Amino acid sequence: MYDVLQETIEELTADDQMFAISEAEVRGQTLKVWTHAPANLREFWLSTAGHDDKDYLVYNDERLTYTQAHEKVARIANWLRANGIKEGDRIAIAMRNYPEWMLSYWAIACVGAVSVGVNAWWVADELQYGLEDSNTKMLICDQERLDRLTPIRDALPDMQVVTVRCAETPAWAAPWETVVAAPAEMPDAQIDPDDDVCIFYTSGTTGRPKGAQLTHRSCANNIVSTIFGNLSQVTAVGKLRAAADPDAQPTPPPEQQASIIAAPLFHVTTNNCGAQVQTFLGGKLVHMYKWDAGEALRIVEAEKITSFSSVPIMTREMIAHPDYAKRDTSSLQMFGGGGAPVQPDLVDKVAKKGRNASPAQGYGLTETSGIVAASFGIFLEDKPGAAGRFVPVFDVRAVDTEGNPLPAGEVGEICIRGPQVIKGYLNRPDATAETIVDGWLHTGDIGYVDEDNFIFLVDRAKDMVLRGGENVYCSEVEVALFKFPGVKECAVFSVPDDRLGEEVGAAIVPEEGATFTAAEVRAFCKDHLAAYKIPRYIWITDTPLPRNATGKFLKRELQSTLDVDDAE
Structure with missing residues (x-):
């Protein structure tokens, strides 16, 4: 079957095909790129106007067609330009998955400005850091984020603010209604393919998130890569089924592709690989205010959702939900996940219970724009343990500790080169130089590439917890814990969790004479960490934590010896 997949890939990437591959100079490197990828996201967005009266953005009872969305994006872009936004200026978007998120994103891209995707979980201290680090000129936020901004407003006096779905807009902000009242005239913009289009923050090992600089080229190539990754395998599967049963009738295409926007739009999984790809296909994006598996099943039935791809726990909860058997999910063609590994048992569950849907997964990083x-x-x-077959505009290899490439099947650090690799980390030249070496992105993932060009991951070199698709870097949590009065030692590590994949655990040694409870530690953390970063499992012990010869805590020893039943 893998020879059929390779044959299909070669057919689809032929010089006269939509997925032709060529070479381009990208920031001093000669890289493979998708020949027909848009030059920038402005060009991409404008090209989708032809989807006309198809539904585009759906939220509760609200519904926008592509024509209506294009009009609103033009109005927003016009207002941004009239209010001093120039090419390269940074505009932060901080809100739930409202339709205004994507409308703002496209308008910002169209004027050559840069979207800063704010993690909606951030507390005030984290929000201030992100806005200052990105030198944000304007913030577009909803009521919850406005409430968090208000106490730190004086620290950002020159930043313009736009409010979305707010009960009352303060005098120092502009309401969304004013923005979309501007004339529907798209302003001009000069955009280079390697200009920044977006900054997404990814948690850093130094205790503060790093702003990954995604470019127009990297995002445009990711749209094509995502479509190709799915289409090449769907096509190969169709060939194999036709060979096995020549009389079988192919499944007719749906009237319209449709997806649920469930995971946050400040992630490449949802934004770049979900929303942007569906926009290219003329698909419908159905936004959820917050995740609820029963509500998601209702939406699948009501909106004829064709693909559901989010963090795997969401797929798991939908299949396990008591309403799953009651709802019509026959429209689903793909049921999968990204942003975290899809466990083999979930692949089997989807294959057996997915009805018309096939299991699917993607592997990527913020640093690869998707x-x-x-x-x-x-x-x-x-290959249920595989992360997937890498798309052909990438070069992928495993390397040993000295950076030497390893043969197929040998385990090392996965390194990636291609047009989707980020420009770097904002304001972090040292971190950029450490992560991107001679054009190769060092992912920190430990694994191997097999003879069929499928990537297998076996471990992570980076010290982090992957909690329901959210990266929680242990050092960031440790920094917060050490601020708590009376903490002598602490080590943060992952604890296996059936629902979220991993949870945050912390072993804490108090200073002599200090006494406190896990509840007190968590209450303290609420002012310093987003809720998902706060340790669920806390062990408070008088025994010094195990260390190696260099003084580093032996976290694997803690993971193997501490019993979750003993945690507070």
Whole structure:
């Protein structure tokens, strides 16, 4: 079957095909790129106007067509330009998954400005850091983020603010209604493919998140890569099924592609690989205010959702929900996940219970602007432990500790080179130089590449917890814990969790004479960390934590010896 997949890839990437591959100079490197990828996201967005009266953005009873969305984006872009926004200026978006998120994103891209995707979980201290680090000129926020901004407003006196769905807009901000009242005239913009289009923050090992600089080229290539990763395997699966049963009738295409926007839009999984790809296809994006598996199943039935791809726990909860058997999910063609590994048992569950849907997963990073590899249907079932086959504009290899490439099947650090690799980390030249070496992105993921060009991950070199698709870097949590009075030692590590994959655990040694409870520690953390970063499992012990010869805590020893039943 893998020879059929390779044959399909070669056919689809031929010089006269939509997925032709060529070479381009990208910031001093000669890289493979998708020949027909848009030059920038302004060009991409404008090209989608032809989807006309198809539904585009749906939220509760609100519904916008592509024509209506294009009019609003033009109005927003015009207002931004009239209010001093120039190419390269940074505008932060801080809100739930409202339709205004994507409308703002496209308008910002169209004027050549840069979207800063603010993590909606951030507390005031984290929000201030992100806005200052990115030198944000304007913030577009909803009521919850406005409430967090208000106490720190004096620290950001020159930043313009736009409010979305707020009960009352303060005098120092502009309401959304004013923005969309501007004339529907799209202003001009001069945009280079390697200009920044977006900054997404990814947690850093130094205790503060790093702003990853995604470019127009990297995002445009990711749109094509995501479509290719799925289409190449869907096409190969179709060939294999036709060969096995020549009389079988192919499944007719849906009237319109449709997806649920469930995970946050400040992630590349949802934004770049979900929303942007569906926009290219003329698909419908159905936004959820917050995650609820039962509500998601209702939406699948009501809106004829064709693909659901989010963090795997959401797929798991939908299949396990008591309403799953009652709802019509026959429109689903793909049921999968990204942003975290899809466990083999979940692949099997989707294959058996997914009705018309096939299991799927993608592997990528913020640092690759989205997808690197994909696995679908029988390929995922045959290699359930694989992250996916990497798309052909990437070069991927495993290297040893000295950076030497390893043969197929040998385990090392996964390194990636291609047009989707970020420009770097904002204001972090040292971190950029450490992560991107001679054009190769060092992912920190430990694994191997097999003879079929599928990536397998076996471990993570980076010290982090992957909690329901959210990266929680242990050092950031440790920094917060050490601020708590009376903490002598602490080590933060991952604890396996059936629902979220991993949870945050912390072992704490108090100073002599200090006494406190886990509840007091968590209450303290609420002012210093987003809720998902606060340790669920806390062990408070008088025994010094185990260390190696260099003084580093032996976290694997803690993971193997501490019993979750003993945690507070």
